[in-house]
Amino acid sequence: MLRPYDEHPIAALASGSGPGAVGVIRLSGVDCWEVVRPCLGDVTAPTERRVSLKIFRDPKTQEAVDDLVVVFFKGPRSYTGQDTVELYCHGGPYIIQRILGLLYALGARPAQAGEFTKRALLNGKLDLTAAEGIKDLVEAQSRQQWLAGRQLYSGKLKEEIESLRKEVIGAMAYLEAMIDFPDEEDTHHVGLSHVRTRLVTVSLQLTSLVSTFQSGQVASRGLMVVLAGAPNAGKSTLLNKLLGRQRAIVSATAGTTRDYIEESCLIDGRLIRLVDTAGIRETADQIEREGVALSTKLIQEADVVISLNASDSTASDREGMTSLMTSIYEQNSRLKNTAIIPLLTKCDHAKPAWASEMLPISCLTGDGVRVLQTALVKIVDEHTGSLEERPFLTSQRQQSALLAAETALNKFNLQDQQKAGPEMLAFELLEAARALSSVVGDISNEDILDKVFSEFCIGK
Numbered sequence: 001m002l003r004p005y006d007e008h009p010i011a012a013l014a015s016g017s018g019p020g021a022v023g024v025i026r027l028s029g030v031d032c033w034e035v036v037r038p039c040l041g042d043v044t045a046p047t048e049r050r051v052s053l054k055i056f057r058d059p060k061t062q063e064a065v066d067d068l069v070v071v072f073f074k075g076p077r078s079y080t081g082q083d084t085v086e087l088y089c090h091g092g093p094y095i096i097q098r099i100l101g102l103l104y105a106l107g108a109r110p111a112q113a114g115e116f117t118k119r120a121l122l123n124g125k126l127d128l129t130a131a132e133g134i135k136d137l138v139e140a141q142s143r144q145q146w147l148a149g150r151q152l153y154s155g156k157l158k159e160e161i162e163s164l165r166k167e168v169i170g171a172m173a174y175l176e177a178m179i180d181f182p183d184e185e186d187t188h189h190v191g192l193s194h195v196r197t198r199l200v201t202v203s204l205q206l207t208s209l210v211s212t213f214q215s216g217q218v219a220s221r222g223l224m225v226v227l228a229g230a231p232n233a234g235k236s237t238l239l240n241k242l243l244g245r246q247r248a249i250v251s252a253t254a255g256t257t258r259d260y261i262e263e264s265c266l267i268d269g270r271l272i273r274l275v276d277t278a279g280i281r282e283t284a285d286q287i288e289r290e291g292v293a294l295s296t297k298l299i300q301e302a303d304v305v306i307s308l309n310a311s312d313s314t315a316s317d318r319e320g321m322t323s324l325m326t327s328i329y330e331q332n333s334r335l336k337n338t339a340i341i342p343l344l345t346k347c348d349h350a351k352p353a354w355a356s357e358m359l360p361i362s363c364l365t366g367d368g369v370r371v372l373q374t375a376l377v378k379i380v381d382e383h384t385g386s387l388e389e390r391p392f393l394t395s396q397r398q399q400s401a402l403l404a405a406e407t408a409l410n411k412f413n414l415q416d417q418q419k420a421g422p423e424m425l426a427f428e429l430l431e432a433a434r435a436l437s438s439v440v441g442d443i444s445n446e447d448i449l450d451k452v453f454s455e456f457c458i459g460k
């Protein structure tokens with residue numbers, strides 16, 4: 001069901017900020033043409049989807065602010081589904097601020113983050129997965145992010161979810177028949193076995209979709225790589241080396257980095273999110289202890305942990321790292337698989353025998369850096385390689401909904417084994433169907449919408 005949504009005209013810069021050849025200002029809402037009309041000196045109603053060159057004036061002083069191109073989109077044939085005006089002005093910050101200032105003075109309100117897309121969703125122009133896709137497309141720096149955005153925007157995930165939902169609803173129809181005609185036992189037997197067969201296929205497809213989540217996130221947000229090691233292992237030096245600039249403080253004092261530092265970079269076109277962390281050690285220092293706790297938390301979220309062991313490290317430093325890496329392996333599950341790359345850092349000093357299984361690297365000479373970069377690129381490609389052929393999940397929201405659908409189907413199986421009646425079985429299927437619907441858009445849930453759109457930029 002569509003909620004009533006705000007129709008008040010909103011305006012914002014839709015193109016990137018900063019000087020540019022062209023700036024695009026978007027205005028959407030009921031009678032939005034009336035907001036801009038006094039500035040264009042136009043008395044006639046505009047022809048929709050027709051480009052026209054106008055002079056934009058301050059209506060009070062008649063000062064010409066800019067020569068610009070105007071296009072009017074009559075709702076529902078617009079991005080938001082409402083009447084929309086787009087102004088293509090010169091992209092100077094002063095011109096943009098001046099035009100926006102006049103539009104706000106004339107009754108438009110500044111758009112909030114993602115508000116145009118939110119209106120499009122509430123107006124039935126797109127579903128929630130397509131809205132998430134638009135966000136990925138707008139933010140895409142890499143082919144993988146673009147791919148994630150395209151699959152969502154093109155409706156590939158939505159189609160898959162809807163076909164699973166149809167199967168669940170189809171299975172429910174059999175159960176409804178059993179409820180309505182309780183005396184036909186033979187029919188029940190056949191009906192129930194048909195329902196089970198259908199649901200086995202749905203469960204398998206669901207499991208396969210859930211398993212794409214980590215790789216989907218690697219595509220849409222980049223590979224999360226955490227640099228972990230004892231103090232002085234060379235983590236901040238490696239961060240700077242991979243970024244190609246001095247981002248983090250490096251010093252011979254153990255315990256230099258306390259807070260974590262996250263920076264993104266492209267390696268061979270793949271988006272990598274690098275996280276430098278506090279060196280892991282037992283310490284009485286309260287601030288450093290918090291840093292170490294944060295490092296441990298980040299390690300749990302990582303797609304890859306680079307385990308740094310300096311050639312001059314102590315045996316107890318290395319033991320600490322070995323037990324940390326063992327615990328990561330133990331935590332790996334079907335939902336999350338953290339890869340570990342063991343490094344021997346400062347290999348320009350020495351290459352000790354204990355490091356024979358580690359990748360030797362020196363940020364001083366550059367030895368091993370390229371090998372490490374290639375290994376990271378390979379991990380990204382392993383994650384994203386298979387994604388071009390099938391739908392995949394990209395957000396926590398989608399994953400939580402699918403896990404809820406999976407839980408409902410598991411409960412169905414349990415109830416079925418315990419010979420529960422068709423009403424109980426139908427209830428679990430209803431839960432599964434609801435969870436699946438919420439992926440494409442439970443637009444009655446304000447919290448979910450706010451969360452999704454708060455991550456958008458203004459003007460989208």
Ligand SMILES: Nc1nc2c(ncn2[C@@H]2O[C@H](COP(=O)(O)OP(=O)(O)OP(=O)(O)O)[C@@H](O)[C@H]2O)c(=O)[nH]1
Nearest residue numbers: 231232233234235236237251252255256257279363
């Ligand atoms: N010779 C040599 N020295 C290095 C190398 N990498 C780092 N160092 C030195 O090792 C010391 C510690 O480096 P950092 O990068 O600050 O180490 P860290 O792991 O970030 O240390 P904390 O922030 O204290 O946990 C500094 O003096 C660096 O110059 C290397 O490849 N070769």
Ligand SMILES: [Mg+2]
Nearest residue numbers: 235236256257
């Ligand atoms: Mg450091």
